[in-house]
Structure formats: C-alpha cells, structure tokens
Amino acid sequence: MTTPQRTAQRFPAEQARAFADAVVAIAMTLLILPLMESAADVTRATSVPVWLDEHGSQLFSFVLSFGIIAMFWVNHHRTFQRVKEVDSGLLWCTMAWLLGIVWLPVATALSGHLEADDRAVKAVYIGSMTLVALLSLLQLLWLRAHPVLHEMDPATINGTVAMATAMLALFAVCLVVAVVFPGLSYFPLFLMVGVGPLGRLFKRIMGPGRPTGPEPQ
Template sequence: MEKETVRIENFSDAVFAIAITLLVLDLHVPDTNIIKNGTDLLVYLKGEWTSYLAFTLSFFSIFIMWVNHHKIFKQIYSRNTAIMFANGLILFLVSAVSFPTALLARFFDGEASNIAVALYTGIFVLINISYNLLWFIASKNKKLLRPGITNSAILKIRNNYLYGLPTYIIAFGISFQFPAIALAICMILLVFWAFSSGKINVIQE
C-alpha cells in the first residue's frame, strides 16, 4: 500500500521546525551599556532565569510533540479532508506556543504568574485534544491506517493520548492558585510523552 501522507508530513516538519526556532527570539543578549564586568553579566543572566526555563520547557515540548507526530503518521497511510484539517489544527496550535512561552518568561516570577501559567498550560490542553482528534478521525476508518495494524494497537494508541488529557486539565485548573505546581506537572508530562512515544514505536514494530 502506497503511503499518501508524505506531503502532509513534510509540511508539518517545516512548521514544527519554524515553531521551535521562534522560541529563541525571546532570549535576549544584554546591552553593552549596562554590562561593565563579569559580575554585571552574571547578575543579568540570573535575572533572566524565567526566560531560560520557558525556552527549555517549550523547546522540549515541541520536540516531543514532533516525535509523537512522526510516530502517529507511521500508522496513518492514507489521508482525507478531515485528517488534513485535524493535522492543520495541531500545526496552528504548535505555531502559537511561542506566545504563551513569551508570557511565561516575562511574568512567571511576578504577580501575574497564575495567568501566564494558565495560558501556557491551556494551549497544551488544546494541543492534546487536537492529537486525540487526529487519531480518532484516522482510526475510525481502518483503511486509512498502515496495513496489518490490529484493533488492539489502535486502542493502545488511543489510550496513550487520552491518558495525558485529564492531567493537562488538572494543571490548567490549579494554575490559577498554584502556578509553580502546574508548571511542574507540565514537566512531568514531558517525561511521560517522551516514554509514551517509545510505546507507539513498539506498536508499529
């Protein structure tokens, strides 16, 4: 069976690459007028810790999303309009990650941290929903999937993406009162998605 999703995957790879590159734009080099010596530079860099945190968290979030996107399209062989639009929704949300990342970098260490974290966790709730939607649409018609995939494998992939959704929703809910804990949950979910992507690869093999 010839794979029909190559153009979708190539376009998606380009969007992921651009989205992950945009994150670095929020890292700023200090003006030479305010840096007189090494101590000044160290003080400045310490003051920018929220930018480094936001950049690191979002970089690996997008990277792991790309890994999972690659793995899921190893299972999808054919396309229809619904799959293309569901994939477009994923790309739209991924390309928007840089905005809440910038808010997190600027406001996490202040009184507006709860709203910054809520917006940050909120976009990952939507991204998780979009991944679930893509797989739901693709798996409804087994003819769209790779030859020989079993119903058990389809169910395992579906459950894999569903598991993260309630956790993201919890992180979003508590971010208004406990933003640091909500962000820690996002970090834990990064580890979960990193390991779960390996499960998809096992399913494929």
C-alpha cells in the same frame, strides 16, 4: 460512491507529513528569539551570571517549551509514519494541531516576561499545551475511525489513543493545579511523568480493540 470520487478525497501522506515537520521545526526555532533579542542587548558591563539570573524565567520557559513541542512532534511523527493517506478530515485536524504548535512560542514568550504566579499566564501557557494535546487526540480518533488511511492494527491504534488520552488528562490536571495554586509556578507540569503508567491503565480499560476491515473503495 464511485472509486474515482473516493480516491479524489484522499492523497498520499508524504506531503502532509513533510509540511507538519517543517512547521514544527519553525515553531521550535521561534522559541529562542526572545533570548536572542535579550542577548543582543547585553553590554560589556553585564556579566554572564547576571544575564542568566535576569533571564532565568525565559530560559526555563524556553527549555520547557522546547521539550514539550519535541514530545508532541515525536508522537505525531511516529503516528504519521504509519499513515498511508490523508483525507480532508485528517488534514484539517492536522492544521488545527499545527495552529496550536505555532501558538506555543507566543505563550512561551508571555510566560517568560510576565510574573510566574500570574494565574492568567498559567492558564494561557499550560492551557495552550492542553489544547494541543486535545488536537493530537482528535487526529488519532479520526484515524481510528478511518482505518483505510493507516497501517496500524486495532491494538496499536487503541494503545496510541490511550496514551494520548492520558497526556490530555494530565495536562488538564496540571492546568487546574497551576491556576488554583499559582505559587507552585510551573512545577505541576512534572506530573507529565505519569503519562506512561496512566496510558497503560487506559489501554487496559479500552482493551485491544476490534479488528476492522478496510473501508469500501
């Protein structure tokens, strides 16, 4: 394959990075809309404590989802800061990841309006997070397989893959526990504090990775 043909398949990562940042910012903003609607319906006879009590589940879902999306964005932003170019495969992985991010405000609204012990609600809400974690891992695996796209050494990309694998594994565990034991509400998500230790364990298992040269131009 000639150099012009291969170059045409890749383009600088700045536009893709800026687009992803904008979409994530919009998704995080959309999280507040259900609360804005309920606040607009407040009458003078309604006190603030009453409103907070009536919409406690929505407030909890909002804060939780905001934190989860922020975590996904921070990890994505740190990775893409070291991505030089984007090819079609990475672009479509990123578009799928953004689809999951944009869906999260919908899953959040459902979890805030429906019963907390509803298994289907748990499956949709935590399942959506699990899907986004899977798509995050797929982006990293694509980058690891195509070192020409980024500036990360093998040890760095392997460590990042290990952390993403740990995050996916813990989200999957949270999903199973929340569906099997719906009375626990969303407290199984506190298992996510174990991402760091589990990620370090996976990193030791995976090893530093083998040095890879640049792909032929």
